[in-house]
Amino acid sequence: MLRNYLTITLRNLWKHKLFSAINIFGLASGMMVCLLAIIHIKGAFDYDNFHPNRHRVYRVLTDVATNEHGVVAHASSPMPLAGALQQDYAFVEQTARVVRVYGEFAEGHKRFNLLSWAVDPGFFTIFSGFQLAQGQAAAEPRTVVLTRETAEKFFGTANPIGRVLQHDELGPLTVTGVLADNPTHSHLKFDLLLSLKTPGNPAYRHLFEDWRQYAVGYTYVMLKPGTMEKALSDALSAINKQTIQGLQFTREKGYSFRTQALTNVSPGLEELAMSTYERQIGGLLVEIGVGLLTLLLAAFNYINLTLARSLSRAREVGIRKVSGALRWQLMGQFMAESVVLSLLALGLAYVMLQFVKPMPFVQQWLIGGVQWDETLWIVFILFSIVTGVLAGIVPARVLSGFQPAQVLRSQTGLRVLRGISLRKSLIVAQFAISMIALIFLLTMGRQQHYMATADYGFRRESVLNIPLNGIPYQRLTHELSQLSGVERVSATSDLFGSFGDSQVFRRQRATSDSMMAFTFAVDHQFVPNMNLSLLAGQNMPVPAADTAGRFVLINEEAVNAFHLGSAREAVGQSLWLNDSTELQIAGVLKDFRFTSFAWSIKPLVLRYQPAQFRYLNVGVAKGAGEAVLADAKAVLKKLTPYEPFTGQWYDDFLYQRHNHREDLDFLSLLTGLALSIACLGLLGMVTYTTETRTKEVGIRKVMGADITQIVALLSWDFVKLLLIASAIALPLGALAGMAFLINFAYHVSIGIETLGVCFLVMLLLGGLTIGWRTYRAASANPVKSLRAE
Known part of the structure; x- marks a missing residue:
């Protein structure tokens, strides 16, 4: 019977070539989108599956009870927790704290803002899947391990072991190892791992001892073989009862701990504050929804065209019923046709997938790093069969339900609401x-x-941005200023159009009227070079003395945010940075858009800080762009002969960014x-x-x-x-x-x-x-x- 179904199916597909081609292409298009979603979902479940001890590893979550009678779940936890678990509970084999580290890392003239974490030595035992390609783990103070890509950024093909990286706050850090590439994704993404034993800023060390600080970092626990998760949960409850008594909270009522198995981190089933890089179930549902919607359109086609041919098929149904065929046999025939069509569409969908795979978006966000195995193929085939069954069930039920006397008179009209x-x-x-x-x-x-x-609101045409990459800015400024066609050269810590840095300022040193403002380090040439408008006061003074860094420029929004009165009244007033640095307002700039269009204009502070300069903005005369670009390349080639030229026109930077x-x-x-x-x-x-x-x-x-x-x-x-x-x-x-x-x-x-x-x-x-x-x-x-x- 199955052979007979298949024979009739192939004959019908060949007889109606146009309808078959439309259905196969439509189903293949929808399936291709669904296959992308299936691959991505499989990748989300594969996160961290390369760690041998993953079934014994747990992350400690903190449920914070707010004063508004709500509970906010945090992926982070207090830093003393790891030590308490390791010391007091014998079933705990290893603990590790993971803390995000900010700031730039430098080696010679190369400086990079890397995604980096400080970790305890136990991290490399718990997450043993992060294998070292060479060297050893960063267990001692002031040691780091790098990923392969990071090592190549800093050292090229040279051996990085024993080399030293500089961090503005942590000082010199010695490279002890290079990590191998991960076979699949992890919820912990990083470019560099450094030892948490490294002495940091003393002002922040108390955060690692304060049980009230639950948003500093993450705590991971590996249990001894045979230990149940309940033992860890009971231990966390006991620690919570011991530590929370006597604590004085300001913005919350308290908190409690709970466990999250490493195997359940991705996909995330709940939104966590301070979450890491795991996939969220909401995003995956949206993706599969888009795929199913596309497939639904193709299924509409199949239903549509099959019912459109109902007249000829209905006569076939009538004749077969008169000959003794049962309804379930007719439904089987139509369902077989649909499944065969769906399997043919699966083959075409796979071919289409090969053309889509190289797209950068697809590689970066959907299927990059996902392992293809027989499980994926089984899912594909089962999905195709289910698609064929669901697409064919409506036409099969409708066509097999016709009565012979009715269909042989061609009374087969199908009607829904209002005709x-x-x-x-x-x-x-x-x-x-x-x-x-x-x-x-x-x-x-x-x-x-x-x-x-x-x-x-600032000059974006005929401005060439050149990264300093460790070259003294005065020297490069002098060299570029001599070029024909160059109008001005200014220095900045970051480029407008990006996010920049932000710091907390106060009106008075001892008050609590703090306000966050974006900060950029610039020199005195920056305002005229970028065509910024001064509403009051004067430009930043020429840096002839150490006091030049005390003078700042602010925008209109900062005047309003700090309640400084009018722009003219704001000039000469002071702002305090970090309770220790008094800054005097030299001038007020007209508001302009210096960051993302997602935000309204925010308070802005421009300050002279030569140590923070990362770019030069070269203002070029009209018509001199090509000549200045060629001359600038020659200058950079002379100063850094082994580095590629990375200058970029401001217009191109903004266009590519947005x-x-x-x-x-x-x-x-x-x-x-x-x-x-x-x-x-x-x-x-x-x-x-x-x-x-x-x-x-x-x-x-x-x-x-x-x-x-x-x-x-x-x-x-x-x-x-x-x-x-x-x-x-x-x-x-x-x-x-x-x-x-x-x-x-x-x-x-x-x-x-x-x-x-x-x-x-x-x-x-x-x-x-x-x-x-x-x-x-x-x-x-x-x-x-x-x-x-």
Whole structure:
């Protein structure tokens, strides 16, 4: 029987080649998106599976009870906890604390801001999957281990063991080892691991002894073999009762501890404050939702086209029922056809996946680092079979349920609410979903283009940004200032358009009126070079004395935030930094956008700090860009002969930072697939309709109707469907676009330039699909049409 089902299925697929091709391509497109989501989800469950002791490792979470009668779960925990567990409980084999370290690491003239953690020696026992390719672990004070990529950044192909890195706060750090590449992802991402025994800033050492500080770092515990998790939970409850008594909390009522197995860290089933880099279940559900939505469109096509051919298949059903076939046998036949079609689509989906895999977005966010094994293939095949069953069950039930007497008289109309056919409803749904996706994509693209090209309020044209990379800024400034075509050279700690640094300032030294402000280190040439406007006061003084660093420039928003009165009244007043440094306001700048468009303008403080300078901004005269770029390369080649030139025009920096082509390319792919599925489904419906009306077309032509009238007659029903889909999609698409734009303080609007373009694109694609097929039918020879049955 199965062989008979397969034979009939292949004959039907070959007989109706166009419908088969449309269904296979549509299902393959939806499956390809689902396969990407399945691979990513598998990768999320594979996190940290390369650690041999992972089933005995737990992270301690802290549930903090707030004064507002709520509970906030933290992935972090107090730092004394690890010592208490290790010392007082024999079933604990090893503990380790993990603390984030900030700041730049330098070696010679190379400086990098790395993702780094300070860890206890027990870290390398608990997470033994982080294997060393060479050297030994960072167990002693002032030692570090590097990843392979970090070692190459600093030392190239030279042996890094024994070399020294410099950190502004921690001092010299000796490299003792290089880590091998991880086979899969980990919830702990890093470029560098250093020993937690390394002496740090004394001002922060009390944080490692204070039980009230639960947001400093993370605590990991490895239990001895055979120990149950409940033993650790009981120990945490006992420690909590002992330590929380007598503690004075200011912003919370207290806290409690609980365990989280390492095998349950990813995907994260709850939102944790101070979370690490594990995948969250919410994001995975969104991804699989997008994939299933795309697949649903393809399933609509299959249902649509199968029901569209219900007349011919219904007669087949009637004849087979008269011959003695049972309903379950007919359903088996139709389900077999659907499953075979789905398996063929799986093959095409895998081929399409090979073309999509190299895309940067796909590699970085979806499938990079995921191990392919037989489990993945089994999931793919099972998913394909389930897809075929679900897509075929509706047509199978409908077609197998026809009564022989009814279908042999061709009374097979399918109707849903108010006479709208099911097939037409599906077409409306397809185009509505595709149009919503198109509106969302266009909105995202316009917002990114706006952020990349907008007027920030500072000079962005004809400015060449050159990283110092350890070169004394005065020397490089002098060399570049001599070049023909250079107007000014200024220095800065970071580039506007990025996030910069932030610090806490106070109006008075002993008061609690603190305010966070963004800070940039700049020199006296920066304001005129970047065309910033002074509203009051004067520019930063020329650094002729050590007191130059006491004078700062602030923006209008800082004047308002610190309640300094007017811009003129603010000049000459003082701000306190870290309760120890008094800064005097030299001038007030007109507000401009210096950071992300997601935020409104924030308080800004510009200060002269030569040690913080990282870039030079070279202002170039109009028309001299190419010459200055060539000369600047020559200067850098002379000063750093073994380093590549990394200068970049400010325009290019802002464009690349805010115009994420990889994201748009991937979203364009998804939208293109949805549109193509919808258009192919429409093409199949129009083809079937024109074929069933072949005789009518021939009679109308014989009676004198011209091609235009016939095209209009055949097309109008489908054009109405496009108009209905647009009426549904336009408001929903606008809502989806606004849901994205609400994340930005400064954003584009959604008007005729977005909705009108999407409407015209949808109408054009649908119109071409309809017009091409109806024109072929209308221009056919009426003699052949009248002969057609």
